[in-house]
Amino acid sequence: MARITPSRKACAVNPLKSSTPLGAALAYLGVEGAVPLFHGSQGCTSFALVLSVRHFKEAIPLQTTAMDEAATVLGGADNLEEAIMVLKTRMKPRFIGIASTALVETRGEDFAGELAAIQKRRAQDLEGTTVVFASTPDFRGALEDGWAKATTAILQTVVAAGPRARAAVAAPRINLLPGVHQTPADIHELAEMVWGFGLEPFFLPDVSGSLDGHVPDAYVGTSMGGARLDEIARMSEAVHTIAIGEHMRVAGDALEQRTGVAATVLPTLTGLEATDRLVSLLQTISGRPAGPRLRRERSQLVDAMLDGHFHFAGKRIAVAADPDLLYTLVRFFGAMRADICAAVASTDASPLLGELPCEVVVGDLADLEDAAARSGAELLVTHSHGRQAAERLGIPLFRVGFPIFDRLGVQHRCTVGYRGTRELLYEVANLFMAQMHEHAPGDFADAVPPGPIVEDTRHGRAFEPS
Amino acid sequence: MSDALKAKIADVFDEPGCEKNKGKGAKEKKKGCSKPLTPGAAAGGCAFDGAKIALQPITDVVHLVHGPLACEGNGWDNRHAASSGPTTYRQGFTTDISEMDIVMGSSEKRLYRAIKEIVAKYSPPAIFVYSTCVTALIGDDIDAVCKHATEKYGTPVVPVNAPGFVGSKNLGNKLGGEALLDHVIGTLEPDDVTPFDINILGEYNLSGELWQVLPLFDRLGIRVRACITGDARYRDVASSHRAKVNMMVCSTALINLARKMEERYGIPYFEGSFYGIEDTSTALRTTARMLVERGAPEGLLARTESLIASEEARAWQRIAPFKERLAGKRVLLYTGGVKSWSVVSALQEMGMIVVGTSVRKSTAEDKERIKEIMKGDPHMVESIPPREMYAQLKKGDADILLSGGRTQFVALKAKMPWLDINQERHHAYAGYDGMVELVRQLDLEINSPIWEDVRRPAPWETVRAERTPSAQLPCEASP
Numbered sequence: 001m002a003r004i005t006p007s008r009k010a011c012a013v014n015p016l017k018s019s020t021p022l023g024a025a026l027a028y029l030g031v032e033g034a035v036p037l038f039h040g041s042q043g044c045t046s047f048a049l050v051l052s053v054r055h056f057k058e059a060i061p062l063q064t065t066a067m068d069e070a071a072t073v074l075g076g077a078d079n080l081e082e083a084i085m086v087l088k089t090r091m092k093p094r095f096i097g098i099a100s101t102a103l104v105e106t107r108g109e110d111f112a113g114e115l116a117a118i119q120k121r122r123a124q125d126l127e128g129t130t131v132v133f134a135s136t137p138d139f140r141g142a143l144e145d146g147w148a149k150a151t152t153a154i155l156q157t158v159v160a161a162g163p164r165a166r167a168a169v170a171a172p173r174i175n176l177l178p179g180v181h182q183t184p185a186d187i188h189e190l191a192e193m194v195w196g197f198g199l200e201p202f203f204l205p206d207v208s209g210s211l212d213g214h215v216p217d218a219y220v221g222t223s224m225g226g227a228r229l230d231e232i233a234r235m236s237e238a239v240h241t242i243a244i245g246e247h248m249r250v251a252g253d254a255l256e257q258r259t260g261v262a263a264t265v266l267p268t269l270t271g272l273e274a275t276d277r278l279v280s281l282l283q284t285i286s287g288r289p290a291g292p293r294l295r296r297e298r299s300q301l302v303d304a305m306l307d308g309h310f311h312f313a314g315k316r317i318a319v320a321a322d323p324d325l326l327y328t329l330v331r332f333f334g335a336m337r338a339d340i341c342a343a344v345a346s347t348d349a350s351p352l353l354g355e356l357p358c359e360v361v362v363g364d365l366a367d368l369e370d371a372a373a374r375s376g377a378e379l380l381v382t383h384s385h386g387r388q389a390a391e392r393l394g395i396p397l398f399r400v401g402f403p404i405f406d407r408l409g410v411q412h413r414c415t416v417g418y419r420g421t422r423e424l425l426y427e428v429a430n431l432f433m434a435q436m437h438e439h440a441p442g443d444f445a446d447a448v449p450p451g452p453i454v455e456d457t458r459h460g461r462a463f464e465p466s
Numbered sequence: 467m468s469d470a471l472k473a474k475i476a477d478v479f480d481e482p483g484c485e486k487n488k489g490k491g492a493k494e495k496k497k498g499c500s501k502p503l504t505p506g507a508a509a510g511g512c513a514f515d516g517a518k519i520a521l522q523p524i525t526d527v528v529h530l531v532h533g534p535l536a537c538e539g540n541g542w543d544n545r546h547a548a549s550s551g552p553t554t555y556r557q558g559f560t561t562d563i564s565e566m567d568i569v570m571g572s573s574e575k576r577l578y579r580a581i582k583e584i585v586a587k588y589s590p591p592a593i594f595v596y597s598t599c600v601t602a603l604i605g606d607d608i609d610a611v612c613k614h615a616t617e618k619y620g621t622p623v624v625p626v627n628a629p630g631f632v633g634s635k636n637l638g639n640k641l642g643g644e645a646l647l648d649h650v651i652g653t654l655e656p657d658d659v660t661p662f663d664i665n666i667l668g669e670y671n672l673s674g675e676l677w678q679v680l681p682l683f684d685r686l687g688i689r690v691r692a693c694i695t696g697d698a699r700y701r702d703v704a705s706s707h708r709a710k711v712n713m714m715v716c717s718t719a720l721i722n723l724a725r726k727m728e729e730r731y732g733i734p735y736f737e738g739s740f741y742g743i744e745d746t747s748t749a750l751r752t753t754a755r756m757l758v759e760r761g762a763p764e765g766l767l768a769r770t771e772s773l774i775a776s777e778e779a780r781a782w783q784r785i786a787p788f789k790e791r792l793a794g795k796r797v798l799l800y801t802g803g804v805k806s807w808s809v810v811s812a813l814q815e816m817g818m819i820v821v822g823t824s825v826r827k828s829t830a831e832d833k834e835r836i837k838e839i840m841k842g843d844p845h846m847v848e849s850i851p852p853r854e855m856y857a858q859l860k861k862g863d864a865d866i867l868l869s870g871g872r873t874q875f876v877a878l879k880a881k882m883p884w885l886d887i888n889q890e891r892h893h894a895y896a897g898y899d900g901m902v903e904l905v906r907q908l909d910l911e912i913n914s915p916i917w918e919d920v921r922r923p924a925p926w927e928t929v930r931a932e933r934t935p936s937a938q939l940p941c942e943a944s945p
Contacts, residue, residue, distance in 0.1 A: 009580075009583060010561065010576045010577075010578075010579035010580040010582075010583060011530065011559055011560070011561060011579075011580030011581075011583050011584060012535075012538075012539075012558075012559070012560050012561070012562040013557060013558065013559055014542070014557050014558050015535060015538060015539035015542065015558050015560060015562065017535050017539050017562075018539060018540060019534075019535050019536035019539055019540050021536065022536070022540060037506070040599075041512050041599050041630040041631045042503060042508050042509075042510065042511070042512050042630070042634075043511055043512025043513075043514055043515050043537070043599075043630035044512075044536055044630070045508075046509075046510060046511040046512065046515060047511075047515070047536060047537070047540040047541040048536070048540050050541070050544065050871070051540050051541070051544070053871060054544070058875060059852075059874075059875035059876070059879070063506050063507070063508070064505070064506075064508050065505045065506070066503040066504065066505045066506075066508040067631060068503070068631050068632075068633070069602075069603075069629075069631045069632060072599070072603060072631055073603075079505045080505075082504070082505040082506060083505035083506035084506065085506070086504060086505060086506030086507050087506040087507075090506070090507060101536070102533075102534035102536065102599075102600050103599045103600055103603070103630075103631065106568055106600050106603055106604065107603065137534070137565070138534040138535045138536040138539075139534040139535070139563060139564050139565045139567075139568065139600075140564075140565055142535075215879055215881070216879065219852070219853050219856040219857070219876075219879070221852065221853060366557075385542070385543060385558075388543070388553070388556060388557065
């Protein structure tokens with residue numbers, strides 16, 4: 001059992017967290033024709049927007065209710081209404097996802113009530129646009145929480161309630177609820193795995209069509225793809241739901257409650273054992289055995305582990321991430337016999353952190369840097385903001401999670417399933433191999449305890465037989 | 467909002483140094499210089515963002531943001547204000563206040579403890595504390611905390627009162643300037659004053675642009691006491707009140723600072739730019755003239771003219787090889803303020819055609835300059851909605867878009883060349899050297915082979931038009 005140590009500092013130095021509303025915005029972008037809307041000051045939106053653009057290298061539709069001081073004190077219902085109506089007129093979105101911010105939540109209002117009143121009053125004007133609200137103040141949780149809350153809000157608003165009315169179809173549907181750190185490439189990989197069992201996957205949120213980086217034929221002001229609203233409504237017809245990561249348990253439970261579709265939470269899909277669990281589940285749901293492609297890929301992963309484990313064994317790795325991603329990474333590195341010499345989580349939200357075989361600090365990147373320095377870490381694993389720490393420590397940085405703003409192609413990096421795990425394993429092993437150094441006498445300073453040297457007989461003064 | 471902050475904002479909105487502001491009535495002035503925001507159609511940063519932009523380039527101090535996570539967590543280490551030494555300013559410090567702090571009213575205590583931790587661990591020459599919407603809303607008195615901490619720890623702790631919801635980024639720039647006036651400038655007396663000392667205000671050393679210009683001043687024997695705030699050290703700023711002349715670069719951002727430094731310390735200022743060859747020369751010439759007026763030896767004037775002549779000649783010579791490849795290319799300039807005209811003359815010298823320049827953020831003088839430079843045919847546009855801009859670019863109304871990150875993907879998704887000329891850019895475009903770099907980048911972008919490649923139709927788009935008979939299949943394919 002791990003010890004979870006909360007940070008005692010008053011000052012967060014080099015924050016690890018990205019904000020809760022930003023997590024919500026990313027989830028909303030997994031719906032087709034969407035515009036996320038922050039209920040807060042223009043700056044709340046501007047910072048989140050710039051960060052997302054830097055990560056995805058895509059235009060990100062994200063708007064604001066532009067609360068000024070007067071509106072904050074007097075109540076923001078008018079700004080909320082105006083923002084929704086302006087968005088409706090100018091961008092004609094099919095979906096508006098609202099996320100509250102710390103600013104409006106500090107004053108505290110009945111946002112759901114206000115939104116319901118606006119929707120009733122402007123029903124005609126808002127026809128054809130679904131509006132959803134999630135309470136996501138910055139001072140509660142982080143990226144994973146915002147993502148989960150927004151997904152849950154979508155489910156509760158859009159999915160048809162009540163017992164499932166399933167049509168007899170050739171390919172039974174299953175729902176997949178990916179976590180915030182699943183990339184478009186991860187979703188593609190999962191879809192292919194699920195198809196292999198004769199099942200039809202449906203993802204919510206689905207960023208594989210909206211944030212995968214593609215060039216549409218015409219201008220699109222809203223999200224450029226994503227889960228379709230009419231398909232979301234049909235999630236009640238599925239035979240099963242798989243929620244990925246502990247943070248998506250709340251969404252899986254909400255869906256199960258609403259529709260009766262049983263939900264399974266898989267904490268991670270990275271690693272041989274984790275993928276085996278997914279494949280077993282898919283075998284059970286479909287009643288079919290895994291096909292030749294998966295069998296081959298499993299064998300390739302096993303081979304990669306055999307070849308690669310030499311490079312991981314005993315390596316000291318310092319990791320910082322959101323709780324579910326941290327769990328995934330610590331489990332993956334641990335399975336390869338690396339030493340996790342520092343583990344920092346952005347929040348203590350996941351109960352699984354307690355199961356990790358190392359101490360977990362809830363803190364920031366300065367905590368990571370200090371612990372990495374103390375323990376002589378050889379690799380730093382966190383998002384791009386770890387770059388300064390890695391430079392100061394003189395060790396490489398392996399970039400994971402959000403934001404990754406100083407590398408291209410993050411949306412196409414796959415780390416789930418047999419294939420994704422294999423790619424992750426090779427990528428990190430190659431990083432270690434690139435660092436490998438020629439041995440020198442100094443490496444063995446402690447090989448023999450210090451003592452008097454009788455005679456130096458090396459190099460040219462070699463022992464000569466008498 | 468505290469009464470002190472209200473008074474400060476009213477003061478900033480009454481700016482005799484600004485022609486536009488002088489023309490306004492009392493009621494108009496109160497509204498400030500930014501247009502009211504439309505919920506659902508607003509873009510741009512808040513006042514906190516603006517204050518941070520103006521002050522963060524001070525490299526050796528700790529910038530501590532007092533608020534919930536997003537204000538700093540979503541925005542730290544996000545610009546390319548370069549440093550020649552300390553890197554403290556690139557680290558993110560925030561009180562990251564929790565729900566408990568708000569409910570229990572413990573956020574002031576948290577701020578005080580945060581300052582204590584920073585002094586103990588980092589011992590910076592100063593700490594700048596930024597208020598934010600939430601901490602302003604719940605009434606945290608950061609002035610009092612900073613005053614107390616300054617006395618207790620002997621480290622200057624500077625309150626920056628610019629919570630996001632008081633207004634725009636531009637207002638925040640000015641409030642950042644006010645913090646320097648109230649708490650920093652004039653607090654240290656320099657012992658090395660010369661008649662050749664100047665300050666540069668509103669230059670942030672983005673991508674190292676200051677270093678393209680400093681050697682010019684070095685050659686003239688002019689010393690930049692403080693660049694406020696690019697690559698600045700706290701002590702430089704604190705002793706900047708003994709300079710002889712202030713050059714104000716980003717016109718609207720820190721005009722209050724320039725004017726008040728003139729009032730308090732008798733430092734005359736002028737507005738200038740380092741974007742463009744002609745503008746760089748004018749800036750050098752004006753600096754020299756004003757220094758001589760304030761007592762510098764007259765020989766400076768001749769030295770300056772000689773440097774200008776040789777540097778201009780060198781710049782044009784370096785630019786000449788690009789002329790052939792750029793002549794006749796059409797540019798859409800989508801930026802604002804000084805940049806809307808300052809690069810136009812350089813582009814025209816290349817034989818390029820400016821098909822439009824946006825004047826969203828430009829002043830009346832900026833617009834006059836554009837008219838002058840573009841000879842009665844200025845193609846000035848206000849804002850262009852992204853959908854329209856996409857259509858224009860797709861139609862081929864321009865060969866390249868010069869803009870900032872916000873419109874980057876409008877151009878790229880239309881498969882059109884784009885060059886970043888806003889603050890996130892990675893290339894430095896200041897001074898004579900910067901113009902040569904800009905022209906080089908223009909050539910690399912416009913004449914890249916990828917444009918032809920990415921616009922070529924996909925195989926399945928051409929297949930119907932030229933349905934290939936099987937006889938024409940490549941021979942490898944035949945059995």
